[in-house]
Amino acid sequence: MGQQEAIQFLYEIFDASLPRLGPGNKASTIKAIQILLRAGRTLEKQANTPDLKILDVGCGNGAQTIELAKHFEGTVVALDNHRPFLMELMRRARAEGVADKIRPYEKDMHNPQLDCNSFHLIWSEGSLYVIGFTEGLSVCRDLLVPGGLMAVSELCWLKKAAPAECRRFLADEYPAMTDVPTNLSHIRKCGYDNVGYFVLPEAAWWGDYYTPLEKRLTLLEYRHRKDPQRLEFIKTVKREINIYRRFSDFYGYVFYLMQRG
Ligand SMILES: C[S@@+](CC[C@H](N)C(=O)[O-])C[C@H]1O[C@@H](n2cnc3c(N)ncnc32)[C@H](O)[C@@H]1O
Numbered sequence: 200m201g202q203q204e205a206i207q208f209l210y211e212i213f214d215a216s217l218p219r220l221g222p223g224n225k226a227s228t229i230k231a232i233q234i235l236l237r238a239g240r241t242l243e244k245q246a247n248t249p250d251l252k253i254l255d256v257g258c259g260n261g262a263q264t265i266e267l268a269k270h271f272e273g274t275v276v277a278l279d280n281h282r283p284f285l286m287e288l289m290r291r292a293r294a295e296g297v298a299d300k301i302r303p304y305e306k307d308m309h310n311p312q313l314d315c316n317s318f319h320l321i322w323s324e325g326s327l328y329v330i331g332f333t334e335g336l337s338v339c340r341d342l343l344v345p346g347g348l349m350a351v352s353e354l355c356w357l358k359k360a361a362p363a364e365c366r367r368f369l370a371d372e373y374p375a376m377t378d379v380p381t382n383l384s385h386i387r388k389c390g391y392d393n394v395g396y397f398v399l400p401e402a403a404w405w406g407d408y409y410t411p412l413e414k415r416l417t418l419l420e421y422r423h424r425k426d427p428q429r430l431e432f433i434k435t436v437k438r439e440i441n442i443y444r445r446f447s448d449f450y451g452y453v454f455y456l457m458q459r460g
Pocket of ligand 1: 219220222223256257258259261262263278279280281284306307308309323325326
């Protein structure tokens with residue numbers, strides 16, 4: 200399979216029709232909003248005005264974007280580089296009655312082409328790893344107004360001494376993965392104050408993400424039953440799910456909440 204074909208197949212697996220495209224759930228998004236609202240005077244002052252500007256980096260098909268639009272007045276710029284995700288996001292936003300508050304923005308997050316000091320809140324669920332945690336924090340800091348707030352969920356080690364099979368798998372999948380104290384120190388070094396953090400519950404991995412994804416993989420296994428390369432690809436995604444099933448005590452997604460210092 201060539202590179203272009205592999206990318207196309209990746210999008211066939213992670214289809215816009217899935218409930219969401221990474222671990223997370225509504226309860227966790229709302230919990231993160233509440234922690235930030237308690238901490239950030241900037242956001243509190245602006246929270247109920249149409250002037251509030253929010254950026255959702257790597258928004259995908261918009262599970263968290265729609266929550267943000269429901270929760271706040273103002274505008275949410277929904278940035279992603281895959282048009283079908285943005286189209287599905289807007290379809291869902293219309294169904295939920297919040298489309299007028301969301302601006303889909305098809306861009307590469309490496310070069311967002313947005314004004315410095317222009318957002319009160321930046322959100323990124325399971326996406327900032329694309330440019331790297333610290334690099335992403337630095338890019339977003341420039342886009343935030345002074346005192347602006349940021350929420351990022353990031354894959355982290357939760358316990359030391361994970362079994363070798365788990366360590367090997369994640370070293371291949373996400374070599375930059377580190378632990379919570381190291382990420383908290385990265386956050387401070389990038390010019391933010393830590394406002395809080397929490398580990399996403401296992402339900403946030405299964406409910407809207409791995410369970411529907413597993414169903415989709417079964418369908419695709421049948422569709423591509425005569426295609427060994429695609430079947431091998433599917434096997435890799437299933438392996439990722441099984442690693443989490445067996446070793447979820449050792450790693451997880453952590454939601455980090457911070458304020459531009
Ligand atoms: C793991 S998904 C998370 C999506 C969503 N936040 C969620 O939790 O369902 C990562 C998202 O980042 C987007 N993405 C990947 N590379 C990107 C890039 N270079 N620029 C913008 N978006 C990118 C993907 O299209 C995808 O929607």
